[in-house]
Amino acid sequence: MKKFSVFVLLFLWTLVPSYAQQIDAFATLTLSRKTTYAQQPVRAKVTVYTATWFTDPLDIQPIQIENGFAVPFFRAVPGIFHINGKQYSGLEFYYQIFPLAEGALQIPDIQIKTASPPVGDYKGKPITITAKGKVIKIKETPAGLGENWFVANRVQLSEQYDQPLLKLKQGDVVERKVKVYAQGTLPIFIPETKFPKEDFATVYPKSGTTKDERDDESVNGSRTDRALYLFDRQGEFLIHGIEISYWNPLLQRVQHYKTKDQKVVVAANPDLGMVASIKDSLQAANATFVDAAPKEHLWFGYQPWKVLVAGLLLVVLLSKAIKILRKWREKIRAHWLQYKRSEPYLLRQIKAGHSVKAFQSEVYEWLNVFGQGAYCGLRDFFGQTDADQEILREFEKNKASKSQRKRLLQAIKRRRKALLVHQKQRGRLGVLKPFNP
Numbered sequence: 001m002k003k004f005s006v007f008v009l010l011f012l013w014t015l016v017p018s019y020a021q022q023i024d025a026f027a028t029l030t031l032s033r034k035t036t037y038a039q040q041p042v043r044a045k046v047t048v049y050t051a052t053w054f055t056d057p058l059d060i061q062p063i064q065i066e067n068g069f070a071v072p073f074f075r076a077v078p079g080i081f082h083i084n085g086k087q088y089s090g091l092e093f094y095y096q097i098f099p100l101a102e103g104a105l106q107i108p109d110i111q112i113k114t115a116s117p118p119v120g121d122y123k124g125k126p127i128t129i130t131a132k133g134k135v136i137k138i139k140e141t142p143a144g145l146g147e148n149w150f151v152a153n154r155v156q157l158s159e160q161y162d163q164p165l166l167k168l169k170q171g172d173v174v175e176r177k178v179k180v181y182a183q184g185t186l187p188i189f190i191p192e193t194k195f196p197k198e199d200f201a202t203v204y205p206k207s208g209t210t211k212d213e214r215d216d217e218s219v220n221g222s223r224t225d226r227a228l229y230l231f232d233r234q235g236e237f238l239i240h241g242i243e244i245s246y247w248n249p250l251l252q253r254v255q256h257y258k259t260k261d262q263k264v265v266v267a268a269n270p271d272l273g274m275v276a277s278i279k280d281s282l283q284a285a286n287a288t289f290v291d292a293a294p295k296e297h298l299w300f301g302y303q304p305w306k307v308l309v310a311g312l313l314l315v316v317l318l319s320k321a322i323k324i325l326r327k328w329r330e331k332i333r334a335h336w337l338q339y340k341r342s343e344p345y346l347l348r349q350i351k352a353g354h355s356v357k358a359f360q361s362e363v364y365e366w367l368n369v370f371g372q373g374a375y376c377g378l379r380d381f382f383g384q385t386d387a388d389q390e391i392l393r394e395f396e397k398n399k400a401s402k403s404q405r406k407r408l409l410q411a412i413k414r415r416r417k418a419l420l421v422h423q424k425q426r427g428r429l430g431v432l433k434p435f436n437p
Contacts, residue, residue: 022118024051027131035137040151041096046131049088055124056115062312070095105136148191151247153184157257170269179224187221196240200233234268343369356398
C-alpha cells in the first residue's frame with residue numbers, strides 16, 4: 001500500500017505544470033575575438049532564444065566591467081534559428097567592449113527580463129534569462145607605437161590654416177587646425193595633437209574638441225586641435241607636418257600618417273615693437289588657458305564613464321516609461337470605445353440636419369440602447385403622451401421635414417428626461433411601461 005501511494009504521488013507530481021520546464025528560453029554571449037589589445041573594441045553579441053515568441057520587449061540589465069567599459073547597441077534584430085533540430089525565435093543585440101589595460105578582462109553575466117508563453121500556450125509569462133559572461137585576454141601594447149597611440153580601423157588626418165602662408169610678415173598670427181577622424185573607436189581615445197616647435201615662430205596650442213560620430217552599428221569619433229603661430233622671423237621656412245601612429249586591428253599592424261610640410265614666406269616688418277606686444281598678449285592668454293584647462297577630458301562636464309552609466313539608466317527608464325504609456329493608451333482606448341457605445345453619446349449624434357434615413361437610423365440606434373430592448377418603436381417609447389402624432393407618422397414614412405425632425409428630437413429629449421426621473425423612483429429602465437406624464 002505504501003509503495004502504491006508513493007507511485008501515485010510521483011505520477012501526480014509529473015502532472016504539475018512548471019514554467020521553468022515549459023518555457024524553453026535561453027541566451028548566449030558570443031565574442032568577435034578572445035584576445036585583443038587595450039582600446040581595441042571587441043564585439044559581444046547577445047542572442048536571446050525562445051521556443052515560442054516574446055510578448056514583452058527585452059529589459060536588459062546594465063553591466064559594469066572592471067578595467068573597461070561597454071557601449072551598448074540595443075536595437076534588437078529578430079531572427080529564426082535552428083538548434084539541435086529545434087526551431088527558435090530569437091532577438092540579437094550587442095555591445096562594443098573597450099578594454100583599458102593589459103591582463104584578463106571579465107565580462108559579467110548579462111541578465112535579460114522579458115515574457116514568453118510556454119510551449120502550447122499563448123499567454124506570456126515573465127522570465128529572467130542570463131547570458132553567461134566570458135573572459136577576454138588583453139595583450140601587451142604592440143611595439144613601435146610610442147606614447148601617443150590609439151586603436152582604429154581607419155584614420156583620416158587633415159589640416160588647414162586660416163590664411164595663406166606665402167604672403168605673411170613678421171608679427172602675423174595664423175591659426176592651424178588639425179582634425180583626426182577615426183572609425184572603430186571613441187573620441188576619448190584619440191590622443192591630443194602635439195604641435196612641433198618651430199625656430200621661426202612661437203606656437204601657442206589651444207583647447208581641443210572631440211565629437212562622437214557613432215552610428216547604429218559602430219563607434220566612430222573625431223578630435224580637432226588648434227594652435228596659433230606667431231611669426232617673428234623674416235625669411236622662407238617649412239612648418240613641420242603632424243604625425244600620428246595607430247594600431248590597425250584589421251591589418252594587424254602599426255600604421256603611421258603624416259601631413260605634408262608647409263612652406264611659409266615671412267616678409268620683414270619695420271614695427272618690431274608691435275611683434276613683442278603681440279607675443280606678450282598671446283603668452284598671457286595661453287597662461288590663462290593652461291591654468292583653467294581641465295586635468296582630464298570631460299563629456300558634457302562629467303567624466304566619460306559617468307555619462308555612459310547615466311545613458312544606460314536613461315535607456316532603462318525610457319523603456320519602462322514606454323511600457324506604462326502603452327498600458328495607459330490601451331485603457332484610454334477601451335474607455336473611449338465603451339463611451340462611443342453609450343446612450344448619452346448616441347443621443348448627441350442625432351442631428352436634425354441629417355438626411356431622413358440617417359436621422360431615423362440614429363434615433364433607432366439610440367432607442368435600442370436607451371430602452372435595452374424594452375421599446376418596439378417611438379410610439380411605444382412615447383406611449384399616450386402629447387407628442388406630435390403627425391410627425392411620428394411622417395417619421396415612420398421617411399418623409400419628416402427638417403423642422404419636423406427638430407421638433408421630434410426635442411420631444412424625444414423631454415420624454416427621455418421624464419423617463420429617467422421615473423426610473424429613479426420606480427427602478428430599472430428596462431421594465432418601464434409607457435405612461436402619461
